[in-house]
Amino acid sequence: MRDRAIWKTAPPLWRDGLTGAVDLDRPAILRFDTDDFMTRLQASLDDPARRDIGGFVLRHETWRQPAAGLTPPATSQVPRLYHPLHGRFYLVTGGLVCQRYGVPDKAVHPGRDESVFCVLRRLEPVRATRVDPSDRSTFREFGWVPSGTAGRWVAAPGGLAAGEERLPMFPITYVDGHRRRMLATTVPVAARERYEAALPAEAVGPAADDPAGELALPGRARLVNIVYGLKTLCQLPRPTSASTLERFREATFFALVDLATFFAEELPAVWQGSATAGFPGILTSRLTQTQFRADTGAPNWLSALHEAHANRNAVLAELAAPPAPVTGISVDDVVHGVKDLGVTPAKDPLTDPFYRLVSNSLGAVQPVTVPPTGPPGPLPVTPSRLDGAVYAARLVYERPHCPPSHRLTISAPTEAFQLAHFYDPDAPFRQNRIVLPVDTSLEGLRKFPRAVTIELSAQLRRQMERVQAIKLKDLDEGNIPGERPLDLGLVCSLSIPIITICALVLLMIIVSLLNIVFFWVPLFRFCLPKAP
Structure with missing residues (x-):
């Protein structure tokens, strides 16, 4: 059983994530207000008493409220990122870890051409709704493709756009019981004018004659990996010791977490158990009527997925026992439960009945964009776009020598943000010294x-x-x-x-005028009579 790589927020923020202060499943943006921000960050990580870096997490601010850690206003404004000239510096941070109990760091092998990098995405609202990075139905995603001194925004609904700009990441290590690694990169705020000048072209769906067109749609390639993982559980050899049985339960738990996260993000109606007409309703019935275990007292698949999703972050530390719903589960329970769900031992996931059912449900709620007959045109300029585009960042782990379905591991988008203008009137300020010329002729x-x-x-x-x-x-x-x-x-x-x-x-x-007006004031003396 090979360890699967996943993206989490930066490991120093996991304690804050367990309390709900930050989202554990997406990268975080850290904000600093001094030029020595890297020294401050490393000093905080090296000192166990100051390792809480939650105060650096990005918050909305203006020059009227320049303090760090501000509470966002009631209007839930999108945070704005300012320039280094304004005294602000930003890092996109995350952790590349293995899907194991304790989530150890995932090793990156440059000798195998493996790499980690960050991509900047422009989020265009759908039907004039507000952009919500946690809800993909509210925006269309575009990647930046540089071209000479300019560039263009290209639709990137699934993986990476061809030629998309890659922002290199660097590791920051510290010791917290054992050696830990946080990956980070700076946000290119200074390139704001170049990004804002280019309007994104309309998103184009896969060509009709493209045999891999179905996988290019949002969610399809992700579904292939999930079905492949469920098939692998049924084909693994029977555990011969207690340790191998625990590894089997561990792999089962993370397979359930993957499937649960997929439904929560791609098919929220199915995840909430609402039976609607068409394929989403058929899929909901399958999940609610199929038992997760062979015994009749076990929960159904939808209940088991909800238990796994609720305990997905309990694995940040070493566990004394496997979390629900795999506590005490046997190999036969897993095999029977997966087969009853409709997953067959066939090698190709595309021919699997369960894959076809979920794929049809995706098509029922996410209509395919028909390719236009002519070249794509620019998006209309709306009042919301005049205020500045909305962006988010994603972290990517690339293994070019792996099969296409395992080649990219892309994180969830960060919190949405905007890039401030160089002369933004709401920008913070720093002290400046202007040297006047010597030759004033x-x-x-x-x-x-x-x-x-x-x-x-x-x-x-x-x-x-x-x-x-x-x-x-x-x-x-x-x-x-x-x-x-x-x-x-x-x-x-x-x-x-x-x-x-x-x-x-x-x-x-x-100053001279004020001196003429007020210099004689001390020369006056006023005497007022006083009664005896």
Whole structure:
């Protein structure tokens, strides 16, 4: 029984995950507000008293509330990631572990061309709904394919898009009873303008003459691995010792966890036990009417899957006994239960009746996208897209020499986030020092390039033109008379040294005026009569 690799959140966050503070099944984004963030992170991991890094987990913040660990506002805004110039640094972190009790780290062998990396995904909302990374029906997923100095967003509903950008990951090790490893990579916030400039093309389904088109649909390749794992349980040799029997129960438990997670994410109606018309209803009936064990007092398959899903995170530590529902289960119970479910010993999972039933249920609730006759066009610009695109990151473990169904291990998406503009008005700020030029002659100032561009919206331009003719109260309430039909903004290009010199001159004038107004105040003496 070969250990299967899975992605979890970063191992130092598992304690927080058991309490519900973070999601154990998806990578986490850590936020730092100093340049020495790597030193701080390593020091926290090396010191057992400070190993709680939950305070670094990404939270929504603005320049008005710059403290770490903020509670998201009531509106559940998507967190925004700021630039290093703003004093913010972000790491996407996760753990590549084996599906074993205690979830040990999975070894990556570069000699076999194995690699781990991160991909950035753009999440486009479906039918103007809000993007929820935990619900794939609310978004379409696109991967970034670089091309020279630009690039494009390509639909990536299943695995990786051809030529998709790979962000390399690096390990961070520490000792927690035994040596542990956390994988991390930085978020390319500085590439925001390049990502935002390209609109994604419409998602295109598999070609009609593609024999592997069915596997290209969401969930199909994942289902093949699950059915293959159930078949393997029926074909394993009978355990000859207590240790091999425990390994058999361990493999059974994780096979149930895989199937339970699949139903929870791909077929939520079946997972909730609701019997609807068509294939989802047939599948629900099969799971509720088929016994998981041979004895009549055992729960049905759906109950067993719910027990396995509820105990999926109990394996983060060494267990004294196997978790439910495999506690005390025998090999015959497993074999009879798998066969009663409809899984046959046939070698090809695609011909398995249980696979066909689940696959038809997927097709009933997830219609196939018909390929368009012409080239894909850009998505329409909606008001939500004008506020900035929504992104998420996935971690990938690639083994290029394995069969296609085992080649990629892709994590769940991280929490959704947006990338802040370089001059975002809500961005935090850091202290800056501006050095003025030595040569301030006109000839010297002309040498400086116009490196600053100030953009004024049409509304702000109109307000500036009429600011002398209205009161501040009118400006605050929006009562601005004399609207003009011309609705254009302005773009002003200036030089940084000229701006700083003008600001300095203006400051000196203001200080001189204040000195004229107030310097004589201490010379006055006021005497008031006092009654005896």
